[in-house]
Amino acid sequence: MTGFSFAxxxxxxxxxxxxxxxxxxxxxxxxxxxxxxxxxxxxxxxDQVRATGADILLGNTYHLMLRPGAERVAALGGxxxxxxxxxxxxxxxxxxxxxxxxxxxxxxxxxxxxxxHVDGAMHRLTPERAMEIQGLLGADIQxxxxxCVGLPCTDEDTARAMRLxxxxxxxxxxxxxxxxxxxxVFGIVQGGAVEALRIESARxxxxxxxxxxxxxxxxxxxxxxxxxxxxxxxxxxxxxxxxRYLMGVGTPDDLLEAVGRGIDMFDCVMPTRSxxxxxxxxxxxxxxxxxxxxxxxxxxxxxxxxxxALRDYSRAYLHHLIRCDEMLGPMLLSWxxxxxxxxxxxGARAAIAxxxxxDFKAAAKAGWARGDLPPLG
Amino acid sequence: MTGFSFAxxxxxxxxxxxxxxxxxxxxxxxxxxxxxxxxxxxxxxxDQVRATGADILLGNTYHLMLRPGAERVAALGGxxxxxxxxxxxxxxxxxxxxxxxxxxxxxxxxxxxxxxHVDGAMHRLTPERAMEIQGLLGADIQxxxxxCVGLPCTDEDTARAMRLxxxxxxxxxxxxxxxxxxxxVFGIVQGGAVEALRIESARxxxxxxxxxxxxxxxxxxxxxxxxxxxxxxxxxxxxxxxxRYLMGVGTPDDLLEAVGRGIDMFDCVMPTRSxxxxxxxxxxxxxxxxxxxxxxxxxxxxxxxxxxALRDYSRAYLHHLIRCDEMLGPMLLSWxxxxxxxxxxxGARAAIAxxxxxDFKAAAKAGWARGDLPPLG
Numbered sequence: 001m002t003g004f005s006f007a008x009x010x011x012x013x014x015x016x017x018x019x020x021x022x023x024x025x026x027x028x029x030x031x032x033x034x035x036x037x038x039x040x041x042x043x044x045x046x047d048q049v050r051a052t053g054a055d056i057l058l059g060n061t062y063h064l065m066l067r068p069g070a071e072r073v074a075a076l077g078g079x080x081x082x083x084x085x086x087x088x089x090x091x092x093x094x095x096x097x098x099x100x101x102x103x104x105x106x107x108x109x110x111x112x113x114x115x116x117h118v119d120g121a122m123h124r125l126t127p128e129r130a131m132e133i134q135g136l137l138g139a140d141i142q143x144x145x146x147x148c149v150g151l152p153c154t155d156e157d158t159a160r161a162m163r164l165x166x167x168x169x170x171x172x173x174x175x176x177x178x179x180x181x182x183x184x185v186f187g188i189v190q191g192g193a194v195e196a197l198r199i200e201s202a203r204x205x206x207x208x209x210x211x212x213x214x215x216x217x218x219x220x221x222x223x224x225x226x227x228x229x230x231x232x233x234x235x236x237x238x239x240x241x242x243x244r245y246l247m248g249v250g251t252p253d254d255l256l257e258a259v260g261r262g263i264d265m266f267d268c269v270m271p272t273r274s275x276x277x278x279x280x281x282x283x284x285x286x287x288x289x290x291x292x293x294x295x296x297x298x299x300x301x302x303x304x305x306x307x308x309a310l311r312d313y314s315r316a317y318l319h320h321l322i323r324c325d326e327m328l329g330p331m332l333l334s335w336x337x338x339x340x341x342x343x344x345x346x347g348a349r350a351a352i353a354x355x356x357x358x359d360f361k362a363a364a365k366a367g368w369a370r371g372d373l374p375p376l377g
Numbered sequence: 378m379t380g381f382s383f384a385x386x387x388x389x390x391x392x393x394x395x396x397x398x399x400x401x402x403x404x405x406x407x408x409x410x411x412x413x414x415x416x417x418x419x420x421x422x423x424d425q426v427r428a429t430g431a432d433i434l435l436g437n438t439y440h441l442m443l444r445p446g447a448e449r450v451a452a453l454g455g456x457x458x459x460x461x462x463x464x465x466x467x468x469x470x471x472x473x474x475x476x477x478x479x480x481x482x483x484x485x486x487x488x489x490x491x492x493x494h495v496d497g498a499m500h501r502l503t504p505e506r507a508m509e510i511q512g513l514l515g516a517d518i519q520x521x522x523x524x525c526v527g528l529p530c531t532d533e534d535t536a537r538a539m540r541l542x543x544x545x546x547x548x549x550x551x552x553x554x555x556x557x558x559x560x561x562v563f564g565i566v567q568g569g570a571v572e573a574l575r576i577e578s579a580r581x582x583x584x585x586x587x588x589x590x591x592x593x594x595x596x597x598x599x600x601x602x603x604x605x606x607x608x609x610x611x612x613x614x615x616x617x618x619x620x621r622y623l624m625g626v627g628t629p630d631d632l633l634e635a636v637g638r639g640i641d642m643f644d645c646v647m648p649t650r651s652x653x654x655x656x657x658x659x660x661x662x663x664x665x666x667x668x669x670x671x672x673x674x675x676x677x678x679x680x681x682x683x684x685x686a687l688r689d690y691s692r693a694y695l696h697h698l699i700r701c702d703e704m705l706g707p708m709l710l711s712w713x714x715x716x717x718x719x720x721x722x723x724g725a726r727a728a729i730a731x732x733x734x735x736d737f738k739a740a741a742k743a744g745w746a747r748g749d750l751p752p753l754g
Contacts, residue, residue, distance in 0.1 A: 039697065043704040068672065068697045076675050076693050084689055295445065298453050312461055316453050320416065320445045327420040327704060 004140075004184040004211055006243045006264075010353045014235065014262040017352040020212075020243055022140045023182040024080070025087040027055040029243065029264040030348050032255065032341045033090060035272065038063045039073075039083040042272045043327075043334045046085045052307065052335070053342035056088040056141075058267040061133055062097035065123065066116050070136040078138030090267070091139035092247070093130045093172070093188075096148045096216070107147065109164065127171035135179045142179075143214060144172035146188040151222040158192035165190045166204050173208055184211040186245060192217055193226050195233045202237035212243040215263075219248040228257055235262040252281055252344055252368070256361045259348050271341050275334030278322045282310070282340055285368040289333065294319040297376060307339035381517075381561040381588055383620045383641075387730045391612065391639040394729040397589075397620055399517045400559040401457070402464040404432040406620065406641040407725050409632065409718045410467060412649065415440045416450075416460040419649045420704075420711045423462045429684065429712070430719035433465040433518075435644040438510055439474035442500065443493050447513040455515030467644070468516035469624070470507045470549070470565075473525045473593070484524065486541065504548035512556045519556075520591060521549035523565045528599040535569035542567045543581050550585055561588040563622060569594055570603050572610045579614035589620040592640075596625040605634055612639040629658055629721055629745070633738045636725050648718050652711030655699045659687070659717060662745040666710065671696040674753060684716035 006029075008018040020027040034041045034049050036057045041049050049057065059079055064070060076082050079089055095112070098105055102114035111126030125133075130145035146165040149158055169187045176185040187205035191197030205213060215234055218227045231246065238244055245265035246258050255266055271281065278290040282302050294315040301318070302310040309332045321329030344364065351360030383406075385395040397404040411418045411426050413434045418426050426434065436456055441447060453459050456466055472489070475482055479491035488503030502510075507522035523542040526534055546564045553562040564582035568574030582590060592611055595604045608623065615621055622642035623635050632643055648658065655667040659679050671692040678695070679687040686709045698706030721741065728737030 038701045038703055039694070040703050040705045043708070045705075045708075063701075067701055068693065072673060072693070075673065076691060082691070082694050082697075084694075296449060296452065314453060314459070316445070316449070317416070317459050317461075320459075324415045324440075324444055326415055326417050327707065328417045328422075330704065331420070331422075331708070 003182055006212070006241065008240065010355075012352040012355050012357040013260065015260050015348070015352045015357045016240075016262060016264060017349045018264070020264075022088045022184075024140050025055060027088055027265075028345075028349060030255075030259045030345050031055055031265050032345045033058040033265065033267040034338050034341075035060070035267055035269045036083060036085070036089075037269070038067065039079060041334075041338070043276065043331045044272065044338060046083065048335050049085075049338060050087070052339040053346060054338065056090055057085055059089055059091045059137060059139065060097060061091050061094035061130065061137070062101065064091075064137060065094060065133050066118050070133040074136035074138070080138055088140040089138070090141035091134045091137055091143065093143040093145040094125050094133070095130070095146045096248070098125060099148055099150075109167070111145070112147075127168040128175040131172055131175040131179070131185070135176075140183055141212065142176065142183065142185045144169045144185060144187055146190055146216055148190065148217050148220070149192060151193055151217070151220050151226075153192050155192075155194055155197070158190075158194055159197055162190040162192070162197050162201050166201065169205055169208060169210075173210065186210055186212040186214045188214040188216040188247070189234050190217050191230075193222060193230065195229070198230055198233045199237055202234050206237065206239060210242070212245060213238050214245040214247050216247045218246065219250050219254070219268075224254060224257070227254070228261065231258055231261045231263060252341070253365065255341070255344060256348065256364060259352075260357060260361060271337030272334040275337045276330040278329065278333065279337075280318075280333050280340075281337045283364070283367045284370070284372045287372050289315065289318045289322050289329075291319075293375060299373065299376070301336060305339065305343075307336060309333070309336035310339060380559055383589070383618065385617065387732075389729040389732050389734040390637065392637050392725070392729045392734045393617075393639060393641060394726045395641070397641075399465045399561075401517055402432060404465055404642075405722075405726060407632075407636045407722050407729075408432055408642050409722045410435040410642065410644040411715050411718075412437070412644055412646045413460060413462070413466075414646070415444065416456060418711075418715070420653065420708045421649065421715060423460065425712050426462075426715060427464070429716040430723060431715065433467055434462055436466055436468045436514060436516065437474060438468050438471035438507065438514070439478065441468075441514060442471060442510050443495050447510040451513035451515070457515055465517040466515070467518035467622075468511045468514055468520065470520040470522040471502050471510070472507070472523045473625070475502060476525055476527075486544070488522070489524075504545040505552040508549055508552040508556070508562070512553075517560055518589065519553065519560065519562045521546045521562060521564055523567055523593055525567065525594050525597070526569060528570055528594070528597050528603075530569050532569075532571055532574070535567075535571055536574055539567040539569070539574050539578050543578065546582055546585060546587075550587065563587055563589040563591045565591040565593040565624070566611050567594050568607075570599060570607060572606070575607055575610045576614055579611050583614065583616060587619070589622060590615050591622040591624050593624045595623065596627050596631070596645075601631060601634070604631070605638065608635055608638045608640060629718070630742065632718070632721060633725065633741060636729075637734060637738060648714030649711040652714045653707040655706070655710065656714075657695075657710050657717075658714045660741070660744045661747070661749045664749050666692065666695045666699050666706075668696075670752060676750065676753070678713060682716065682720075684713060686710070686713035687716060
């Protein structure tokens with residue numbers, strides 16, 4: 001196949017399961033995309049990531065444009081070859097991290113100028129440059145440049161940023177037309193926590209006819225109910241035959257709630273970041289391996305898992321590795337968490353296909369609520 | 378097979394190749410043992426370590442007795458199960474690291490009392506307790522407790538420590554008799570840089586009839602020629618049908634020189650420690666991946682290697698990972714270095730079997746002397 005396409009195979013309420021087809025491979029949805037910030041999913045080999053069931057990775061334009069630089073990655077054969085991942089890659093536009101990480105930034109209608117958090121050098125992103133960088137990286141799915149405001153935010157600022165993002169959406173889409181066939185660019189719905197602005201944003205983007213739509217500006221610290229209300233507001237505005245990507249989300253609970261509201265794609269650093277901080281996401285809920293209760297426990301995190309990180313190593317060993325600050329601790333827990341996130345997506349896809357998504361979601365939540373295994377006799 | 382045995386299959390000058398048989402598997406000699414200090418080879422999965430060709434790992438009694446504790450490891454099923462390595466493990470006695478790491482130590486004829494570098498708690502090692510700990514860990518090859526002096530050292534101190542080590546050798550051997558069949562304990566030749574003391578130590582240990590002999594107290598900062606002279610002094614005193622283990626050595630050059638003088642076993646943290654510091658050992662010599670000369674280089678460290686870490690990732694990518702302080706950098710370089718060390722041992726074994734060891738050694742050294750690949754175009 002040579003193009004980019006999306007087909008919904010089954011729905012269950014608002015939840016959908018299907019496949020995104022790209023020249024580099026198929027993405028089963030709902031899909032969770034592990035984050036390979038700086039051309040590596042922190043502490044995990046690409047073949048492990050793939051074995052967890054990931055069909056696509058996310059790369060961060062902001063990080064990659066600073067180090068090693070988009071032109072350098074292109075000269076080295078593109079991001080896929082650089083990091084040894086031959087399946088689809090989605091890149092963000094850099095806009096979000098310009099806001100959250102750069103030391104100094106100045107926004108104007110044409111773009112944003114900022115100082116690198118790495119070495120203090122000045123850089124500029126415009127919609128055109130954002131697409132150029134993502135093109136140089138070779139991303140299969142690219143994001144328009146947007147302006148992302150933090151929450152809470154005044155309605156006025158939210159509206160201004162949303163309308164600037166719409167103008168940049170048009171310019172991004174036009175600039176993207178230079179790129180090889182088979183790639184896609186997504187528009188990003190903004191509008192903060194204001195329903196009317198979210199609807200205005202979604203309708204304007206749909207009128208531009210993007211191959212897919214992201215919901216941005218959420219998971220920035222707001223309560224979950226606001227995030228879910230925004231999804232409920234936006235999703236019905238989006239065409240059913242285009243993928244919907246909720247950016248930067250989230251906890252296992254966030255994922256299941258968002259899938260139930262019609263979201264197809266997610267990315268989040270949580271599985272790997274938590275793994276580096278001794279936290280494991282499991283069907284028993286979140287487990288803190290730093291806790292001394294694990295120090296004599298011969299049981300693995302989940303003996304029923306088919307992931308070696310969850311199945312083969314005792315809690316006592318994981319606790320020991322963390323206590324000794326051994327690299328293998330974060331390596332194993334990041335791997336385990338990525339596997340659990342993919343397990344959730346596998347479970348969601350199967351449940352939607354069989355029309356039992358609400359039961360699946362309730363069972364997962366009940367497992368988390370029951371909590372961890374009781375201590376051994 | 379149920380016992381511990383060693384058979385020399387071929388010799389070439391003083392160099393030997395053969396096999397140590399243990400109930401947990403065969404160790405092809407000359408053998409390099411990766412160091413799994415705290416029940417993990419830092420940054421490398423056990424299945425990767427095995428795939429490099431390692432037949433045996435080393436564990437550090439000092440580290441393991443402090444964290445997680447020998448009794449705890451035993452209750453969890455032993456060190457092999459704890460760290461998911463089912464082949465042979467050799468443990469040191471803890472003596473060396475009591476001297477080099479503990480904050481305070483008091484030696485008496487019966488043993489040594491020391492303060493943990495981790496939490497300040499007081500601990501005691503005697504020959505009997507050192508064997509008990511190694512037995513609890515389940516080590517296949519164990520070391521007598523010894524006193525290791527730094528170099529340079531007065532002859533008087535060297536002699537005193539060597540004779541104390543001989544007394545502890547007898548006690549260690551006696552205490553070891555409690556343990557299951559199929560395990561082995563090695564005596565450790567001491568004597569600093571004093572030939573007469575080395576000979577006295579070796580002869581006394583040989584009279585005790587150990588299943589194998591270590592040469593300790595070297596690789597503690599002395600010039601290579603002193604180390605090699607001590608090997609030349611000791612090796613002829615040792616029975617040809619028992620394995621000879623040079624503790625804590627060394628660089629690739631040290632290994633080839635020592636193999637040429639009849640050494641069968643080595644351990645060293647150098648491959649993993651150097652890997653964590655951006656250094657790769659290759660057939661082109663030592664390569665510093667921090668160097669900006671690699672930043673645009675699409676070539677792998679060694680395209681002819683069958684190790685993915687050496688073959689599949691560009692120097693530009695490795696440089697990028699190190700520059701961004703990404704875990705995958707140390708992970709890949711530690712893996713690559715362990716593979717190169719095993720490549721050297723593979724090459725040495727084949728060369729000895731074919732009577733061309735001197736040529737093999739000369740070719741390896743010539744490769745290192747030629748240095749790294751010239752820059753591209």
